[in-house]
Amino acid sequence: MRCERTNPDVRNFGLKSRDMGFAGLNALKEEYKSFESIRTIHDRWNVFCSWAKAEQGIKDLRKVEVSHLMQYADHLRDRFESGDIKASTAQNYLSAVNRVMEIARGDNKVRVDPVKQGDLPKRSGISEGDKSISQERHDKATYNATERTGALLNLQRELGLRFEESAKLNANKALNQAQIKGAVEIRDGTKGGRPRVVPILEQSQIKALENARDIQNGRSMIPAEQSYKEFRQDAYKEVARLGVKFHGERHAYAQNRYEKLSGVKCPVKARIKHGNVHHKYIAREKGISVETAKSLDREVRMQIARELGHGRTDVTNSYLG
Template identity: 50%
Template sequence: MGRALITAYQMKGNGDNTKNICKSALYDFAKHLKENGVNDLRKVEKMHVLKYAHYLNERFENGVISASTAQNYLSKVNVAMEYARLDRSCRVDGVNDAGLPSRTGVAVFYKGVGVEQHQNALKTLTGRLGAQLALQREIGLRFKESCLINAKRVLGHALRTGVIRIEGGTKGGRLREFPVSSPAQIRALKIAAEIQKDHTSMVPQNMSWAQYQSQCYREISGSGVNFHGERHHYANARYETLTGVESPVNSGFSHGLEHLKYMSTTLDISLEHARQLDHDARLQVAQELGHGRVNITNNYLG
């Protein structure tokens, strides 16, 4: 499939097809498709490209590839699929559809899912996937974590200890814990636990993880929201709670000194105090999202 994609890309006729970035991107996409059970380009749907875009985002957040590489790879795939199919039905907007970072890695606008947008999406989704969106929105879970979470166990632990304990589907299998910060988190866990029933995850008992994953991506692709957008909402809401001010993308004050001055003035604190408060909040948000690098919050908060 890699060669077929390159041939399709060459139809664009801009002389770019011999560059290594093009071949690397398209062979990477072909490999991803095969790993997900797709061996024929004619069977590729938009949800497969969306799934690949989320995969690129994971690699960026894990420090494997740069923001610009993630954007470039998806751009090459979009062009190749357009010429292979002779339509744009599989095209995915990296930022709006999949939450990919800007090429600098610093967000310049809010990429979260708004309340009305979230509510409208719930009307089109199954109750199970809707419950998972709530977990992503209120607890900051990754899509995979929202699928593999044992909601009953997490709920019980949260009610006993006041701590949310995430194990299933985490990056590198690493446990993460953080305090319950809102009643909405408990409500989301209760709804998920009711749907989960006696099973150990949110994956239906009659489906494999791979089958359910594909079903979810197909379902979300027509809903007007994306999984990562719910995590963006969580990150920005938590930052505001922790600092008392809006994030750069929500406040309109640019990342860096401009936003720190806004924070200093709004809270009536010194610039140095504002800098420390910003850093501490970003560190907390990064940890709750399951990241070890504080600078990854630039993609969420600006």
Template identity: 30%
Template sequence: MKVKRNFIGEKNLTRKVAAYRLAMEVVRSGNEGSIKKTVTAIRKLAKFAKEELEMKNLSKLQSEHMKAFAEHLRNEVGDADISKAHAANIISCINRVFDHYGRDDLKLSAKEEGLNRGKRYYNIDRSVSNQLHEQFTDYLSQKFIQTGDTRYEALRIQVEMERMFGLRFKESALHDLKGIHRKDDMLDVVKGTKGSQPREVPILSDKGYELLNYAKDFKNEYGFNRSLIPDDMKFSQWQNFAYGVIRDFNERFDCDYHFHGERHTYAQERYLELTGFDAPVRSGFINGSYLQVMSEYYGITLEEAKELDKEARKIISEELGHHRIDVTCFYLGK
């Protein structure tokens, strides 16, 4: 019978000494190699939690936080910051920590997250369907109407911005609705970006401007002076609220909605706009077969189809805030 322990954790597990103490407790065999790998994994998760989630104690982690961590690992693999084998080792070691504390709800599957060892596991569609998106945003609207709590409407606007502009959760939450360049149809993304690197994303339709105008009017009407986060809340508090809403929604309707899926939808829609074809992960033409279909449809050479695909992926990569087109394989398939 598994002994359930209280997962209190060290206050700062980014520190090697603190991570080592926890690893020593978890790796009961005392194997030095396993301890070192576990220390690396613990520090990796703690650094992500501290910098991206503003969370100092891992005891506050929820399943949605771990989904975001998996996304973070996928991005690092795609950017060639770490190998996929390294990512799989991190997940394995972190799962051992959670198993020790009886937190099966926080475990990740390397295979399901596209991070298993061996063949690169790109072709998983993680986008949010129109039906699920509408179901979740309708849920938020109803909560706002029923309770009068403006946080639900602010969160709904944030979700729409993620889908419309391909923003990360943190980017949409911290956006101040400034930096809208109507002349060039571009939107500045400055706060909450990966590596604090600002970028511009395109405003592709009137619906984009309508959303931004509504968001600005909402902020003014309800006294949101900084961003879509209420003035009396820190980002970490807002994130906990948002993830709690998702958890309640998923449990109530037996769904699997996650914020980062909106970015996948954005990437796939952009690929369709730029190439005229559904992304491989959506069309089912995978393992390069989509290039042959593209070539035959347009009456161009296979090399020209590859160039069209490459150029589209490059644009999408930049719009998502990445610097390598390889990472688009996780969004679009290959």
């Protein structure tokens, strides 16, 4: 039974603590009797509190918005792709935030479904649905977006960049590299500070870089008058209004590259199961043996993993199926 709070409109919705972590604990005590359930959810909630304070400067539950949870989902996905946490752990972390926010607020207005909205991988780590943004939806989004956000969406789709990488990209320098070397080195904003090289093979990639260069007014895509955190928050709010997700562009890059490199569609595009079924599909489409198809699939996934900034091919399962 929910307890009546003295003043639910003050900091942390009146949950008797100025600290978000303890406020979340008090919220859980309103709803749960099991000490084990409270401790488990609270431990996961504290992970979010640490992230929210460090990355968003948030210290009050009333300041948490859906756009923050979408950014947290991206953070959890990056941790999963880096091998830091399992897919199930990523989902549990976000679900814990949803539960605490629901109790604290008394409604479901600030929540993100881990898989459907947050694009976190299924517990198997293998995507069973296409999470890419179609060309039609991409064109509509960039048409309605501000110039800068539209440029970021194009960079992410054409170069396979994460949001932070696209925001911190020096487009002028990248364009020069693309024109001279036929490749772009991605350094700023990469996970773990690991640089990587993205090949430039399409005119659409050059066009995306030229467009970004024309908009850029400093050493990155971040406006001179804003910090990275401020810019990120505004950008996430905007794409939410546009009905797309930044990460969906990275999915599109991976899927398009798979088809270019292999000559066939990836599992989620072909709408068939990952593994032997897909290997047989490749063999049939290309007129090769299943063993050769399996080898081709592995080589292509390794290449895409490198271009996305990963050393593990199993990460591609969440993009390609």
